[in-house]
Amino acid sequence: xxxxxxxxxxxxxxxxxxxxxxxxxxxxxxxxxxxxxxxxxxxxxxxxxxxxxxxxxxxxxxxxxxxxxxxxxxxxxxxxxxxxxxxxxxxxxxxxxxxxxxxxxxxxxxxxxxxxxxxxxxxxxxxxxxxxxxxxxxxxxxxxxxxxxxxxxxxxxxxxxxxxxxxxxxxxxxxxxxxxxxxxxxxxxxxxxxxxxxxxxxxxxxxxxxxxxxxxxxxxxxxxxxxxxxxxxxxxxxxxxxxxxxxxxxxxxxxxxxxxxxxxxxxxxxxxxxxxxxxxxxxxxxxxxxxxxxxxxxxxxxxxxxxxxxxxxxxxxxxxxxxxxxxxxxxxxxxxxxxxxxxxxxxxxxxxxxxxxxxx
Ligand code: DAH
Numbered sequence: 633x634x635x636x637x638x639x640x641x642x643x644x645x646x647x648x649x650x651x652x653x654x655x656x657x658x659x660x661x662x663x664x665x666x667x668x669x670x671x672x673x674x675x676x677x678x679x680x681x682x683x684x685x686x687x688x689x690x691x692x693x694x695x696x697x698x699x700x701x702x703x704x705x706x707x708x709x710x711x712x713x714x715x716x717x718x719x720x721x722x723x724x725x726x727x728x729x730x731x732x733x734x735x736x737x738x739x740x741x742x743x744x745x746x747x748x749x750x751x752x753x754x755x756x757x758x759x760x761x762x763x764x765x766x767x768x769x770x771x772x773x774x775x776x777x778x779x780x781x782x783x784x785x786x787x788x789x790x791x792x793x794x795x796x797x798x799x800x801x802x803x804x805x806x807x808x809x810x811x812x813x814x815x816x817x818x819x820x821x822x823x824x825x826x827x828x829x830x831x832x833x834x835x836x837x838x839x840x841x842x843x844x845x846x847x848x849x850x851x852x853x854x855x856x857x858x859x860x861x862x863x864x865x866x867x868x869x870x871x872x873x874x875x876x877x878x879x880x881x882x883x884x885x886x887x888x889x890x891x892x893x894x895x896x897x898x899x900x901x902x903x904x905x906x907x908x909x910x911x912x913x914x915x916x917x918x919x920x921x922x923x924x925x926x927x928x929x930x931x932x933x934x935x936x937x938x939x940x941x942x943x944x945x946x947x948x949x950x951x952x953x954x955x956x957x958x959x960x961x962x963x964x965x966x967x968x969x970x971x972x973x974x975x976x977x978x979x980x981x982x983x984x985x986x987x988x989x990x991x992x
Contacts, residue, residue, distance in 0.1 A: 644698070750986055764806055817851075832846065850922075859893070924942070925944050
């Protein structure tokens with residue numbers, strides 16, 4: 633049957649030439665589909681006499697099987713090629729470094745607060761909190777600043793309005809974080825070791841002052857705590873915060889109503905070439921105040937000064953942030969300028985910790 637050979641050759645060529653699975657399916661339909669050429673020949677077998685039908689049927693089946701096998705093989709080949717193509721175009725190098733996408737930005741003040749918390753947590757200090765709207769008792773009296781004390785005027789306090797006829801002294805916006813000392817002591821008693829970072833308010837506004845700013849208070853009370861412990865803690869803090877091997881700390885005699893003795897804290901530094909370097913040079917950088925907690929303060933907070941003593945300190949957080957991250961103007965901290973924030977801010981998922989590095 634010459635016709636069959638031609639038929640076979642035609643379809644095998646078509647199978648080989650089918651460029652994709654759609655083209656191949658068309659070939660299959662044309663040959664083996666219900667209305668296909670081979671199927672039509674099969675249908676024609678019925679009209680033959682039995683002997684001829686047997687021979688023709690067998691030959692036709694062979695051709696049909698061959699075309700079918702070729703179709704299957706080609707189909708598998710096309711599927712492999714399609715997969716290869718997909719693998720080639722969708723290839724992804726998983727060893728490439730990730731592309732960081734910024735998810736918000738952490739304000740330098742928040743960053744520094746987290747850094748301070750990590751540093752002091754490492755020295756056993758827990759975080760304490762207090763309200764920003766305070767009574768004058770917590771903000772002043774309990775800290776040994778009675779009503780007639782000149783320190784009250786120096787604090788440029790914001791007073792909260794009271795309803796007409798209400799004779800009680802007005803609430804204040806806390807002028808420092810020191811009232812948290814009182815609250816923590818009254819709440820937890822002694823011994824205690826806490827820090828209290830937070831917002832404070834004073835009526836003041838220029839290049840280095842804003843009406844709201846941030847402080848961190850430290851308080852450690854126990855039976856044998858001395859000024860030497862205080863100095864060590866401040867030194868360790870300064871080294872960790874400025875990420876330098878050593879910082880020389882100077883205590884300059886001072887006065888605060890809530891500490892006795894009191895000192896101002898200076899760090900040795902150099903400003904050579906307009907750049908601040910901690911731990912070297914002939915300049916001193918004022919960082920905050922500190923001292924041994926006054927017995928009256930302990931008593932006001934319900935702690936017996938005959939059995940307990942300890943130190944307190946207060947540092948300006950905004951100032952620390954400006955120094956560490958080279959930010960020249962304090963007012964920009966609170967202007968909510970996104971460009972400024974993107975420039976000076978920190979990645980949201982990089983929480984500062986001591987083992988990982990504070991300010992990667
Ligand atoms: N509260 C003081 C201020 O705002 C800072 C301060 C000084 C806090 C000495 C202290 C301290 O705890 O011991 O000016």
